[in-house]
Amino acid sequence: MHLARASYPCIIHRSFQRSVQLALTQVSYPRLLPSQRIVPHFRNSSHQQRFFASSTPARQSYPNNMSSFFNVSRLHDKVVFITGASGGIGRATAVLFARFGANVIITARRQDVLQSVAEECQAANKEGKTGHGGKVHVAQLDMQQRSALDKVREDLPDWAKGKVDVLVNNAGLVIGVEKVGDISPEDIDVMYNTNVLGLIHLTQRFVTDFKKRGSGHIIQLGSIAGREAYPAGSIYCSSKAAVRAFTSSLLKELVDTPIRVSEVQPGMVETDFSTTRYRGDKAASAKVYEGLDALQSEDIAEEIVWIANRPPHVNVAETLVFPVNQASPYHNHRPGKKAA
Numbered sequence: 001m002h003l004a005r006a007s008y009p010c011i012i013h014r015s016f017q018r019s020v021q022l023a024l025t026q027v028s029y030p031r032l033l034p035s036q037r038i039v040p041h042f043r044n045s046s047h048q049q050r051f052f053a054s055s056t057p058a059r060q061s062y063p064n065n066m067s068s069f070f071n072v073s074r075l076h077d078k079v080v081f082i083t084g085a086s087g088g089i090g091r092a093t094a095v096l097f098a099r100f101g102a103n104v105i106i107t108a109r110r111q112d113v114l115q116s117v118a119e120e121c122q123a124a125n126k127e128g129k130t131g132h133g134g135k136v137h138v139a140q141l142d143m144q145q146r147s148a149l150d151k152v153r154e155d156l157p158d159w160a161k162g163k164v165d166v167l168v169n170n171a172g173l174v175i176g177v178e179k180v181g182d183i184s185p186e187d188i189d190v191m192y193n194t195n196v197l198g199l200i201h202l203t204q205r206f207v208t209d210f211k212k213r214g215s216g217h218i219i220q221l222g223s224i225a226g227r228e229a230y231p232a233g234s235i236y237c238s239s240k241a242a243v244r245a246f247t248s249s250l251l252k253e254l255v256d257t258p259i260r261v262s263e264v265q266p267g268m269v270e271t272d273f274s275t276t277r278y279r280g281d282k283a284a285s286a287k288v289y290e291g292l293d294a295l296q297s298e299d300i301a302e303e304i305v306w307i308a309n310r311p312p313h314v315n316v317a318e319t320l321v322f323p324v325n326q327a328s329p330y331h332n333h334r335p336g337k338k339a340a
């Protein structure tokens with residue numbers, strides 16, 4: 001006994017704790033079929049050891065491999081409509097949904113970039129080997145144009161028309177760091193038309209469809225900026241506060257329906273977001289992420305896909321997600337980058 005304990009240090013102990021944890025998780029979801037329960041699947045023993053190790057595994061140790069830990073069959077053949085899918089979080093989300101067997105409609109203004117995202121989605125679907133989903137529809141869409149938002153739904157292919165299960169309202173941007181009094185009216189229009197008015201209009205259209213069908217899920221991209229405003233961000237912060245309030249009303253309005261409403265509020269994510277804020281100045285944008293392991297697009301894509309994959313009786317209303325060295329728009333620590 002003593003020898004066994006000595007030769008298998010804490011792996012057995014943690015493995016045991018984890019098994020108990022998993023058993024408890026499964027007991028607390030008695031309605032799930034055995035095939036839907038969370039069952040870790042390990043590629044090999046070193047993968048298993050990393051999973052049970054107390055220190056955080058390197059971020060890239062199981063890239064896009066969440067299906068090893070979570071059964072994703074609820075996503076199979078679902079139709080997911082994603083705005084702002086030409087870059088950053090939207091792109092990573094489209095690829096992950098496709099990988100897990102969903103069909104995706106990817107939209108943004110840059111159609112050429114969307115074509116390459118479509119190829120990535122198709123490759124990811126093949127790699128995912130679920131045997132489900134894999135259909136991709138590309139639609140050029142400017143969230144500022146209300147008529148285009150209506151048309152994009154009418155122009156969907158048969159497999160998607162009237163059949164969208166999940167709307168990911170991700171398109172959004174910040175322009176400039178000017179303070180109130182110096183902000184150009186054009187920048188205000190672009191931010192509000194995209195982040196708020198476009199999002200509201202598209203949500204209204206889909207809510208009407210979802211109510212008729214008695215199902216659907218709206219996932220909004222909010223931000224820590226919508227909870228805590230900061231100087232030189234008045235327009236962006238207030239636009240995300242509007243998303244938060246709108247989404248909170250919607251959640252309450254739909255409480256007597258099976259329609260789910262979720263808001264993901266990321267902290268700092270290393271995408272083109274800051275390059276847009278600094279009007280293409282890459283050096284200024286790089287400074288934002290200097291010395292700190294910021295979140296990556298895939299981290300937030302995993303949140304979004306995980307939320308969509310919850311059982312129908314579970315609604316993740318809000319998630320606030322920071323890099324480990326960020327605690328608010330003001331509180332961050334820059335010890336130097338560590339993650340590979």
Ligand SMILES: NC(=O)c1ccc[n+]([C@@H]2O[C@H](COP(=O)([O-])OP(=O)(O)OC[C@H]3O[C@@H](n4cnc5c(N)ncnc54)[C@H](OP(=O)(O)O)[C@@H]3O)[C@@H](O)[C@H]2O)c1
Nearest residue numbers: 084086087088089108109110143171172223269271272273
């Ligand atoms: N990065 C962060 O730190 C962070 C933190 C909190 C929240 N967020 C939110 O996360 C969402 C995604 O941002 P990201 O970080 O992935 O930024 P990103 O890499 O700059 O991507 C933004 C996406 O939005 C699209 N977009 C912008 N304006 C649009 C418009 N008028 N019509 C249609 N699409 C438009 C862009 O595509 P086109 O240019 O091709 O149209 C692009 O695909 C945004 O809502 C953002 O506010 C980001």
